[in-house]
Amino acid sequence: MEPLRHDDPPRTGPHITLARLDADSEQAVPARRFIARSADGDHTFLACLPRTDADPTRWAIEAEGARRLSIRGFLPVGEVGGTADLPWCTAPYVPALPLPAALRAHGGPLPEPFVRALGATLAQTLATAHAHGVTHAGLSPAAVLLTTEGPRLSCFGAVRAAAPDGEARSGLPGLDSGSLAPEQAAGGRPRPLGDVYALGAVLAYAATGHTVPERDELPSFIRELIAACLSRDPERRPQAHQVLTRLESAASTAAHQATVLDTAAPIPLPASMVAALARQSAQVLAAELPVPAPLD
Structure with missing residues (x-):
């Protein structure tokens, strides 16, 4: 505020x-x-x-x-x-705190359990939208609002609003270049796998403070998943429901967390x-x- x-x-x-x-x-x-x-x-x-x-x-x-x-x-x-x-x-x-404000309040990258839970919740939201034929087309760190009731995705349709399909969107005001899938930056129609690219950028930001970090900057628990989401080839990216499955599977076997993430429950927020x-x-x-x- x-x-x-x-x-x-x-x-x-x-x-x-x-x-x-x-x-x-x-x-x-x-x-x-x-x-x-x-x-x-x-x-x-x-x-x-x-x-x-x-x-x-x-x-x-x-x-x-x-x-x-x-x-x-x-x-x-x-x-x-x-x-x-x-x-x-x-x-x-x-x-509500936009994700960048949440990192400022926390003093840096967010804890591993929170990043896992945030990723699972956002992946569940996107999977539901994609199953209904809806592409968010605006996911970025600023679009994620953190509340005590869970994350809320704002900025719906920002990519579509920035320029019509067929026109290059790279560098346009208001769009986060690190969260913009290459095919959308070139003017392609926003599709679900573009949302997955943006999800990878959001999780990279939550874990490191950057949407396009070096691979070695990424924590090992999420490095491979983010790399897959940020593939320049859309066909090499996982679907949103597959991102959710991978996060749930990793959480269920983590030493500090014995159960699968409950994506229907609000994410416990850090005290900051x-x-x-x-x-x-x-x-x-x-x-x-x-x-x-x-x-x-």
């Missing part, structure tokens, strides 16, 4: 903007994300608007697509509104993240709505 900048919108539709979710240093976030509150003060939202350098029409199409989805683990978009030039969408607010979420919650509760200007 960060203070508003002078050029941030004071409102998202009828809602009053309280704070930014992302730090200014996060460049590869495909949307502007804010914490907002209803004018009556009774409801709080995570509000999203397109970047100022984005195509608002394409962004609005993906926002509406996200609203129509009902997939466990995806950020549940409840409202889509605005104008053709400035669309917006909202989701119910729960205290729990403290950061508690601070964010307290700041949101304490935030006061701006006093309306007096009528003439």
Whole structure:
């Protein structure tokens, strides 16, 4: 949670903007994300608007697509509104840390058990989406929101919104180059195996702090799996359900964990993240709505 900048919108539709979710240093976030509150003060939202350098029409199409989805683990978009030039969408607010903020709160790469559990939960979410014919097409570290209720995938359709199929997407603002599958960077249609590439980049980031680390930087427990996910050839990558199986199998035989991961249960968060979420919650509760200007 960060203070508003002078050029941030004071409102998202009828809602009053309280704070930014992302730090200014996060460049590869495909949307502007804010914490907002209803004018009556009774409801709080995570509000999203397109970047100022984005195509608002394409962004609005993906926002509406996200609203129509009902997939466990995806950020549940409840409202889509605005104008053709400035669309917006909202989701119910729960205290949430984007993955980069979680690493800052923890002081570096995340513990092995957490990375395993995070990978299994995200793989389960993607496997469910792919079974329903849905490609997320926006997975990156910034798209992963960590909450006490489990991870939520935001930034749905960011790759599709950035440029139409057939146009190169490499280097476009808002896209994390380390999480962008080569075939999507070249303009290919986003497909499920592109999500798997992005999942590998997210897990690499969680384990090392980089989406494209050297192979030797990766912890041994996940090195081979990440290398498979990050294959430049889509056909050499595992399917999302295979990633889940491999993570569950590894967890069930690990010396410190005797049972298969329960991907239906919330992931136990490290104490550093729990403290950061508690601070964010307290700041949101304490935030006061701006006093309306007096009528003439």
